[in-house]
Amino acid sequence: MAARGRCPECGSAALVEDAHYAQQQLVCAACGCVLAEGLLTTTYTEEEHLREVAYSQSTGQKEQLSRCLQRGIRRVQDLCKVLQLPAVFEETAVSYFQRALQLRAFHLVSLEKKELLGGCCVFVTCRQHNWPLTMGTICSLLYAKQDLFASVFLSLQKELGLSVPALSLADLVTTHLNSFRLFQPTANVPAPFLEDKEKLLARTMGIVELASETWLVTGRHPVPIVTAAAFLAWQSLQPGPRLSCPLARFCRLAGVDLPPPAHLRLKELLEILLGMASQLSWLRGFNLDKKTVVKHVGDLLQHRVFLLKNAFSQQDGEEQHDPAPGQGSPSPPPVAQQKGCPLAGRRPCRGTLRPLLPPCLIHPRKRPRPAAPSAPDPAPTGDEPISDSEIEQYLRSPEEIQAFRKAKAW
Amino acid sequence: FKDDFSTCPHLFTPMSPYDAEFPVQAAGDGVFGSQFNQPKEPCTDFSSVDLSFLPDVTQDNKEQNLSEDGHETQKEHKESLPSTQDSGVSMDESSLSHPGAAQESPEASGACPSLTPMAPITPATSPSKSSGIVPQLQNIVSTVNLACKLDLKNIALHARNAEYNPKRFAAVIMRIREPRTTALIFSSGRMVCTGAKSEEQSRLAARKYARVVQKLGFPARFLDFKIQNMVGSCDVRFPIRLEGLVLTHQQFSSYEPELFPGLIYRMVKPRIVLLIFVSGKVVLTGAKDRSEIYEAFENIYPILKGFKKPS
Secondary structure, three states: OOOOOOOOOOOOOOEEEEEEOOEEEEEEOOOOOEEEEOOOOOOHHHHHHOOOOOHHHHOOHHHHOOHHHHHHHHHHHHHHHHOOOOHHHHHHHHHHHHHHHHOHHHHOOOHHHHHHHHHHHHHHHHHHOOOOOOHHHHHHHHOOOHHHHHHHHHHHHHHHOOOOOOOOHHHHHHHHHHOOOOOOOOOOOOHHHOOOHHHHHHHHHHHHHHHHHOOOOOOOOHHHHHHHHHHHHHHHHOHHHHOOOOHHHHHHHHOOOOOOOHHHHHHHHHHHHHHHHOOOHHHOOOOOOOOHHHHHHHHHHHOHHHHHHHHOEOOOOOOOOOOOOOOOOOOOOOOOOOOOOOOOOOOOOOOOOOEOOOHHHHOOOOOOOOOOOOOOOOOOOOOOOOOHHHHHOOEOOHHHHHHHHHHHOO | OHHHHHHOOOOOOOOOOOHHHOOOOOOEEOEOEEOOOOOOOOOHHHHHOOOOOOOHHHHHHHOHHHHHHHHHHHHHHHHHOOHHHHHHHHHHHHHHHHHHHHHOOHHHHHHOOOOOOOOOOOHHHOOOOOOOOOOEEEEEEEEEEOOOOOOHHHHHHHEOOEEEOOOOOOEEEEEEOOOOEEEEEEOOOEEEEEEEOOHHHHHHHHHHHHHHHHHOOOOOOOEEEEEEEEEEEEEOOOOOOHHHHHHHOOOOEEOOOOOOOOEEEEEOOOOEEEEEOOOOEEEEEEEOOHHHHHHHHHHHHHHHHOOOOOO
């Protein structure tokens, strides 16, 4: 067909259609510049101008995805790369993101939320594969507010009907400890503070399991517990030089953030350990306090099952009040110095034992509410007559209205 | 029968755009509810009897067919629950039959022999509640249509207990002391009343607000009073292992300690959301009717008891 147009290089109109190795080419006869090569697919306009069509354009790949979707997918892929997730996670997260963005609930939300949506998809994928990723990490990567992230996460879960398994604390401990910089000698970490990773991991796991058995984990943020447990484990492995190091300094040396609740968790853990230590026969002689009990954490963890049973009163019945001896228990109250044998009675005779309860029940913040007063009027029907005086107390007098009019210029 | 319902607008609001969502139980909704389909059996004896003291639903409950269906669906429902539930539910039924039967007039029981009598209004009176704990209502949200356009600036000027900040929110916020409630009054004439502790109190409060608006000179009426949401709370008095609960009831529960310390349990039947905390306190919300809260708690209590023992 007749070639139209001019050569872009030299401006000559002498364009020749030639074949180079059976590939059609449009060549300028004057300068030899190749204007276009054999086209596989062309649009009508393309054929008119005999220009090349890019593959992505001709197959309409980019047109199928909106720009917003493309940007979101890129974001998801970047997040996966930053977190060094396996390739499978990336595919799953991208597919979730595509599905979610099509739904009405997410199609029209703000750009900020769409970005969070990408993060949520990555988060959900990680949780489904039991990859211990915390919301805090994702939020810090996305510079997002956690409550906004929470709302997007919950609505994503509801809309796509995803089942998100619970965060496994054991995996979280492993991952969190990986970020501690106490295993290799560095400039600011003194020699006695260095620790072997496996030992620290094992002991931290033990302390975290103890915490979850004693109701310190349920309902609380997981990361502060892991931090406090790691600190205790680290101190107990070499108490001599490390006892004087406070939690804040430990976190600074390890290069880890110190979450504010960690101090409280540490206090609670120490209280539990002290309670358990009072049951260990070879420790009874000592007057242990918060500092010194750390030295014996290894022993306490080893005998933890037995110690927990003896140190804290476990409830079997409905009552949580202090167990009075002989209160309906068939066997005689057990002797105080029971060590080897399991508890004979249902409740130990010591009333001073702290019950094994969540801290919110042991230190209740609210005053116990007085029993709801029985309705003074018998069976209110909702249709009682309303007196005029009662209503009039809510209406302003004319003088008040005048004063308000003057003040506010209604 | 429709007229009777409107005169006795007690606790059980006649139904059920809600119940239509569950076509499975065409005839039975647990122990308490049942459908108001057209009565197949013309029990014309009732016209002479004054049954206004009964809750509305009783009338249609006298259906033999429906009651049989009700039993069947209840049995299906029971099978899906853990076995400990069975005794509880059947105990409820048998116990509830007594007060129901006592209230019915002799002609009624004669005409339709095998009845599924309605539950008494407050299950607290029922002696054999399987858990022994009754959730307390904490908040009732209701709406009513005053059916006239309102001048909010005028109301805010003439009423002592009103606040109006159009830049922040397009409604007047009005409060009364007895019953202690808050109302949002919109210029379209619609009103939302919150804070009451019982359905009757909510209705009384809404009427008082309507009277205030009337006294301010608007031709306010009181149309379509409807309870939109009821919130209840109670305490099971033992700590709960939330991690265990989310594992066994994964399809209903959402427990994210990083977000919220409690477990969010979305019960399917009745459609109630429960917030369960480690201390044993339970908050139930999303109910349109008091019975749904009680039923939801009775459903969750045996599940929670399963997580009572410390590890």
